[in-house]
Amino acid sequence: xxxxxxxxxxxxxxxxxxxxxxxSPASSFSLHPSAFTRIPWWLLAGLLMLVTLALYWxxxxxxxxxxxxxxxxxxxxxxLSLENIKWAFLNPVDSLWQPLTALSHMADCQVxxxxxxxxxxxxxLLHALNAGLVFAWLQQMTGAAWRSLMVAALFAVHPLRVEPxxxxxxxxxxxxxxxxxxxxxxxxxxAQGRRQNPATPNTQHATRFYLxxxxxxxxxxxxxxTIITWPFVMLLLDYWPLGRMKNAEASDTDHAPRxxxxxxxxxxxxxxxxxxWRLVREKIPFFVLVGLSIVVTAVxxxxxxxxxxxxxxxxxxRLGNAVYSYGWYLGKLFWPAxxxxxxxHPGYWPLGKVVLAGGLILGVSVLVGLGWRxxxxxxxxxxxxxxxxxxxxxxxxxxxxARADRWTYLPLLGALILIVWGACELTRRWRYQVLGMSVxxxxxxxxxxxxxxxxxxxxxxxxxxxxxxxxxxxxxxxxLAMLGGALDRKGQSDExxxxxxxxxxxxxxxxxxxxxxxxxLGRRGRIDEAITQFQETVRLAPAYPLAHYNLGNxxxxxGRIDEAIxxxxxxxxxxxxxxxxxxxxxLALARKGQTDEAITQYREALRLQPDxxxxxxxxxxxxxxxxxxDExxxxxxxxxxxxxxRAEVHNNLxxxxxxxxxxxxxxxxxxxxxxxxxxxxxxxRNLDAVLAAQANPSLLPGTPTNSRx
Numbered sequence: 001x002x003x004x005x006x007x008x009x010x011x012x013x014x015x016x017x018x019x020x021x022x023x024s025p026a027s028s029f030s031l032h033p034s035a036f037t038r039i040p041w042w043l044l045a046g047l048l049m050l051v052t053l054a055l056y057w058x059x060x061x062x063x064x065x066x067x068x069x070x071x072x073x074x075x076x077x078x079x080l081s082l083e084n085i086k087w088a089f090l091n092p093v094d095s096l097w098q099p100l101t102a103l104s105h106m107a108d109c110q111v112x113x114x115x116x117x118x119x120x121x122x123x124x125l126l127h128a129l130n131a132g133l134v135f136a137w138l139q140q141m142t143g144a145a146w147r148s149l150m151v152a153a154l155f156a157v158h159p160l161r162v163e164p165x166x167x168x169x170x171x172x173x174x175x176x177x178x179x180x181x182x183x184x185x186x187x188x189x190x191a192q193g194r195r196q197n198p199a200t201p202n203t204q205h206a207t208r209f210y211l212x213x214x215x216x217x218x219x220x221x222x223x224x225x226t227i228i229t230w231p232f233v234m235l236l237l238d239y240w241p242l243g244r245m246k247n248a249e250a251s252d253t254d255h256a257p258r259x260x261x262x263x264x265x266x267x268x269x270x271x272x273x274x275x276x277w278r279l280v281r282e283k284i285p286f287f288v289l290v291g292l293s294i295v296v297t298a299v300x301x302x303x304x305x306x307x308x309x310x311x312x313x314x315x316x317x318r319l320g321n322a323v324y325s326y327g328w329y330l331g332k333l334f335w336p337a338x339x340x341x342x343x344x345h346p347g348y349w350p351l352g353k354v355v356l357a358g359g360l361i362l363g364v365s366v367l368v369g370l371g372w373r374x375x376x377x378x379x380x381x382x383x384x385x386x387x388x389x390x391x392x393x394x395x396x397x398x399x400x401x402a403r404a405d406r407w408t409y410l411p412l413l414g415a416l417i418l419i420v421w422g423a424c425e426l427t428r429r430w431r432y433q434v435l436g437m438s439v440x441x442x443x444x445x446x447x448x449x450x451x452x453x454x455x456x457x458x459x460x461x462x463x464x465x466x467x468x469x470x471x472x473x474x475x476x477x478x479x480l481a482m483l484g485g486a487l488d489r490k491g492q493s494d495e496x497x498x499x500x501x502x503x504x505x506x507x508x509x510x511x512x513x514x515x516x517x518x519x520x521l522g523r524r525g526r527i528d529e530a531i532t533q534f535q536e537t538v539r540l541a542p543a544y545p546l547a548h549y550n551l552g553n554x555x556x557x558x559g560r561i562d563e564a565i566x567x568x569x570x571x572x573x574x575x576x577x578x579x580x581x582x583x584x585x586x587l588a589l590a591r592k593g594q595t596d597e598a599i600t601q602y603r604e605a606l607r608l609q610p611d612x613x614x615x616x617x618x619x620x621x622x623x624x625x626x627x628x629x630d631e632x633x634x635x636x637x638x639x640x641x642x643x644x645x646r647a648e649v650h651n652n653l654x655x656x657x658x659x660x661x662x663x664x665x666x667x668x669x670x671x672x673x674x675x676x677x678x679x680x681x682x683x684x685r686n687l688d689a690v691l692a693a694q695a696n697p698s699l700l701p702g703t704p705t706n707s708r709x
Contacts, residue, residue: 041139044149045132052128052156055449058456059124059166060117066462066485068168070094071105072114074579074609079110087577092300094169095398100179100222101172119168126174127165131156133181134413141188142241146434147424150441151416157448159336160412162455163405167341170406172224177410179220180227186213187234191242214285221293226391227410228293231286236383238279240376245275301398313397317347320354322393325403326386327357332405333412336451340469344476345394345402361386368418377421384414400478462486477503481513488520496520511541515550522554530554545574549581556588564588579609583618590622598622613642617649620656629656647677651686658690666690 064072071094075087080103088102104122112118135152139145155161164173186209193206220227238244313321332339364382372379392407423440427433458468466483473479484499500517504510518533534551537544552567568585571578582605589598602619609615620635636653639646654669670687673680 039145041136041145044139044145045135045152048135048149048152048156049128049132051153052131053124055157055452056124056127056165056456058453059120059459062116062120062166062456062459063461064114064116064119065167065169065459065465066482066489071102071169071171072109075577076102076105077109077114078106080106091577095301096172096225097296097300098172098223098225100219101175101224104171104175105168116168120166123165123168123171123174126171126178127156127161130174130177130181133178133185137181137185137188138417140185141237146437147420150420151413153441153445154416154420154448155413157445157452158333158412159339159448159451159455160332160405160408162339162452162459163341164409166456166459167406173406173409176220176224176227179216179223180230180410183213183216183220183230184233184237186210186216188237188242191238191244214289217286218289221289225293225297226407227388228290228391229388231283231290232387233384234283234286235279236380236387240380244279245272313345313347318395318397320349321345321402322395323361324349324354324357325393326389327360328403329389329408329412330360330415332408333415336448338472339405339455340472340479341465342469342476342478342482343402343404343473344478345397345400375422375425378418381414381416381418381421384417385411386414388414463490475502475506477507477510477513480506481510481516484520485516488516488523493520493523497524509540511537511544511547514540515544515547518547518550518554522550527554527558531558543574545571545578548574549578549584552581552584552588556584556591561588561592565592577608579605579612579615582608583612583615586618586622590618590625595622595626599626611642613639613646617646617652621652624652624656624659629660632656633660645676647673647680647683650676651680651683654683654690655686658686663690663694667694 073093075084075091076093078084084106085103088099088106092098093102105119108119108122131152134155135148138148138151142148164170190206190209190213193209217227217230220230368378368382389407389411392404392411394402420441423437424433427437430436457464459465462482463486466479466486469479470476470483480499480503484496484503487493487499488496497517497520500513500520503513504517507513514533514537518530518537521527521533522530531551531554534547534554537547538551541547548567548570552564552571555561555567556564565585565588568581568588571581572585575581582601586598586601586605589595589601599619599622602615602622605612605615606619616635616639620632620639623629623632623635633653633656636649636656639649640653643649650669650673654666654673657663657669658666667687667690670683670690673683674687677683
C-alpha cells in the first residue's frame with residue numbers, strides 16, 4: 001500500500017511514455033480536453049482560418065510594393081489566356097521558373113485588374129488556408145487535437161508570417177507551402193492506408209494518395225522551388241509520427257496501433273536497413289522531381305544573373321551568415337521585434353555572434369540527440385527546422401540580403417512542433433496541465449496577434465516600408481533605393497535622386513540602383529546624366545534588358561539613333577517576347593527613313609500584343625508615309641476603337657482621308673481632334689486647308705472624279 005501510494009496515477013502508465021507514443025490518445029501526457037474531442041476537426045480548422053483572415057484583413061488596404069513590379073509584367077497584367085498560360089510555362093519571372101505563381105497573379109489581374117486589395121486578399125486567403133492545412137495535417141497524423149491546433153495557431157499569427165502574407169510578390173511562398181502541405185497530407189494518408197491494409201499494402205486507394213502527393217509536390221516546385229527538401233521531410237514523418245521505421249519485431253506491416261512508435265527497440269540491424277531502403281526507394285519519384293527542379297532553377301538563375309550576388313561573398317562569409325541566421329531566426333521566434341523587409345548582408349559577421357549562434361545550434365542538437373529514442377518529435381522538429389531552411393540559408397546566395405522573414409515560413413513549423421510537443425512532455429506531471437498549457441498558449445497567441453497587427457501597418461505603402469526598414473537596419477543601399485523609388489513614383493524626383501546617390505555611395509557597383517537613378521534623372525530632363533547611369537548599368541550587368549531598353553530610349557531622345565537601335569536589338573536578343581523594344585525600334589528606324597524595316601518591327605510588335613493602340617497608331621503613320629492609305633486608315637480606326645479620345649489619331653486619320661479625297665470624313669476627323677484639343681495647331685491648319693480646298697475644288701488632291709463632296 002505504501003508503495004502504491006507513492007506513485008502518481010500517470011507514472012503507472014509507462015508503456016506509451018517509453019515508447020514515445022505522444023500522439024496516441026491513450027498517452028499519459030496527451031492533452032485532449034473534452035471540448036476539443038467533441039468538436040469536429042474541420043470545424044476547428046475553419047475557425048482557425050476565420051481568425052487568420054480577420055487578423056490579416058487590414059492587408060487588403062495596403063498598396064502594391066515597388067518591388068511587386070518584378071512580377072506584374074505586361075504578360076501577367078493582361079490576365080489569363082492560352083497565349084499567356086504558354087508564356088508562364090516557357091518564361092521565368094523574377095529569375096525563377098514559377099509558372100503556377102505567375103498564373104495565380106494572372107488570375108488576380110483577370111478578376112481584380114490592378115486594384116491592390118484583390119491581390120492582397122488572395123494572399124491572405126492562401127495564408128489562412130495554409131493555417132487550416134497545418135492543423136488538419138498534424139491532427140490527421142497524430143490525433144492530438146490540442147497540440148495540433150496550438151502549432152497551427154502560432155504558425156498563423158506569428159509576426160514573421162506578415163511578410164509572405166502581405167507582400168504580393170511573395171505569393172510564391174504561400175502557394176508553394178500550400179501545395180507542399182497538401183503533398184504531406186496525401187503522403188500521410190498513403191502511409192496510413194498501407195498500414196491499414198497489411199496483406200495488400202499497394203492498394204489502389206493508397207496508390208491514389210501517392211500519386212496525388214507526387215502531383216502536389218510538382219505543383220509546389222512550380223510555385224517556388226524551395227520545397228526541394230520534401231522527400232527528406234517525408235522520411236522524417238516515417239520516423240515520427242507515422243511510425244514506419246521499425247525493426248523486425250515491429251515492422252511496417254504489423255497490426256500495431258496507429259502512431260505507436262517503438263523507438264526504444266530501434267536498432268539498425270539488417271532488417272531495419274531493409275525497411276529504411278524500402279522507404280527511400282519508395283520516394284525515388286519525389287527525388288527525381290526535386291532533381292529536375294534543382295537543374296531548372298540553377299539554369300534559370302544563371303541565365304538571369306541572380307547568382308552573381310553569391311559570387312560576391314566568399315564561401316566563409318556565406319557559411320558564417322548561415323550559422324548566424326539559424327540562431328537569429330530562433331531568437332525572432334521567441335522575440336519577434338524589429339522585423340524589416342530587408343536585412344543587409346555585412347559580408348563577415350563578427351566572430352562572437354557566429355560562435356554564439358553556432359553554440360546554440362550545437363547545444364540544441366546535443367539535447368535532441370540525447371532524447372531521440374524517448375522523444376522522437378524533438379528530433380523530427382529540429383531536423384525539420386534545420387533541413388527545410390537549407391535552400392534559403394544563403395550558402396548558395398541568390399539575393400544580396402543576409403536573411404528574410406519570409407524564409408522562415410515553412411522551416412519554423414518544425415521548431416513549433418518541437419516546442420509544443422516538448423512543452424507537453426515537460427508539464428505532463430502537472431496537476432493542472434491542461435489549464436496551464438492553455439493559458440500559456442493563449443497568452444502567446446494574444447501577444448502574437450497584437451504584434452502582427454502592428455507589423456502589418458508598416459506595409460501600407462513602399463515609403464512607409466522603406467523608412468521602417470532603414471530605422472531597423474540602418475542605412476543600406478537596398479532600403480535607400482526602395483525609398484527613392486517610392487518617392488520618385490510620387491513625383492518627388494529630386495529627393496529620390498538624393499536617396500539613390502546615397503545608396504550608390506554605400507554600394508557603387510549595384511546595377512539596380514544605377515538603373516533607378518537613371519530613370520529618375522531622365523524624368524527630370526537630365527538626359528546626359530541618365531545616359532551615363534544606364535551605360536554604367538549595362539557595363540555592370542550586361543544581361544540587364546531593362547537597362548538596355550531605357551538606355552535606348554534616352555539615346556533616341558538625344559537623336560543618337562544608331563546607338564539606340566543597337567540597344568533595342570540587344571533587348572530583343574535578351575527578351576524576344578518583350579513587345580516594347582520592337583515598337584521603339586520601329587520608331588528609331590522610321591526616323592532614320594528605313595520605312596520597310598520599321599513596318600517589319602511594328603508588325604512583330606502587333607503579333608506579340610495585337611491589342612496595343614500605340615503600335616497600331618505608329619504602324620498607321622508609317623504606312624501612310626508609304627502611301628498605303630487603306631491599311632493606314634484601318635490601323636488608325638483600330639486605335640480609336642480602343643482610345644477614342646486621342647486627338648492626334650483623329651488628326652492623322654483626317655489627313656489620310658484628305659489624301660484619298662474623302663473630304664467630308666477628313667473634316668469630321670479634324671473637327672473631332674479640335675474638340676478634344678482646342679489648341680491643336682496642326683489639326684487647325686489641316687482643317688483650314690481642307691475647307692479652303694473644298695471652296696476651291698482645283699485644290700483638292702487627285703482628279704475631280706475622286707472628289708466625294
